[in-house]
Amino acid sequence: MSDAVSRLAEVKAKIAAAEREAKRAAGSVTLVAVSKTFDAADVRPIIEAGQRVFGENRVQEAQGKWPALKAEWPDIELHLIGPLQSNKAKEAVALFDVIETVDREKIAAELAREIARQGKAPRLFVQVNTGSEPQKAGIEPREAVAFVKRCRDVHGLAIEGLMCIPPFDENPGPHFALLDKLARQAGAEKLSMGMSGDYELAVAFGATSVRVGSAIFGAR
Ligand SMILES: *Cc1c(COP(=O)(O)O)cnc(C)c1O
Numbered sequence: 001m002s003d004a005v006s007r008l009a010e011v012k013a014k015i016a017a018a019e020r021e022a023k024r025a026a027g028s029v030t031l032v033a034v035s036k037t038f039d040a041a042d043v044r045p046i047i048e049a050g051q052r053v054f055g056e057n058r059v060q061e062a063q064g065k066w067p068a069l070k071a072e073w074p075d076i077e078l079h080l081i082g083p084l085q086s087n088k089a090k091e092a093v094a095l096f097d098v099i100e101t102v103d104r105e106k107i108a109a110e111l112a113r114e115i116a117r118q119g120k121a122p123r124l125f126v127q128v129n130t131g132s133e134p135q136k137a138g139i140e141p142r143e144a145v146a147f148v149k150r151c152r153d154v155h156g157l158a159i160e161g162l163m164c165i166p167p168f169d170e171n172p173g174p175h176f177a178l179l180d181k182l183a184r185q186a187g188a189e190k191l192s193m194g195m196s197g198d199y200e201l202a203v204a205f206g207a208t209s210v211r212v213g214s215a216i217f218g219a220r
Contacts, residue, residue: 043065
């Protein structure tokens with residue numbers, strides 16, 4: 001068994017333990033294995049070990065890696081977890097099953113256009129900049145609920161959840177709690193939060209999916 005495959009098993013066991021600890025149903029948290037910077041040869045054993053949900057942060061990198069893997073394993077579910085430029089909306093809609101980073105009007109409009117054009121609708125999350133960090137993508141928390149509503153009412157997009165990346169130097173708990181509160185207000189069911197350093201905590205705060213990279217694939 002490769003190191004990555006044994007680390008995958010470890011992460012899955014820790015998620016299961018965190019679900020039990022939080023009195024949540026077994027299997028209620030989806031593991032998104034973040035494979036950015038790792039190539040197809042690194043990803044393959046993880047797929048062979050049964051993992052089917054993956055995350056990438058760059059459209060172009062994903063285009064070089066995933067079409068062949070998805071052809072081989074049609075049940076793979078690929079998530080875009082990095083910032084989306086509007087000139088990449090076409091490629092993103094074509095390749096990804098879930099886009100987690102809808103965060104502004106222009107992207108919402110562009111995605112709506114591509115979904116209509118391609119007749120293919122990825123599931124969508126709105127990214128919230130819970131720490132209001134100037135360099136970080138995501139809608140401001142105070143605008144998030146209205147933005148979800150505009151995505152639905154103006155652009156006809158089915159937003160199913162919210163996503164956040166807390167500031168790396170802060171306790172993530174309050175950010176997870178804020179995302180949960182905003183999701184309830186927005187009527188969005190799903191919460192994408194928690195990474196290698198804090199995914200067990202995120203499960204305690206109600207994450208429905210966690211995005212784990214280095215704890216599985218190793219340091220980047
Ligand atoms: C890279 C990345 C992750 C995974 O980070 P790790 O700390 O390696 O688990 C999760 N979410 C996003 C948005 C990322 O870009």
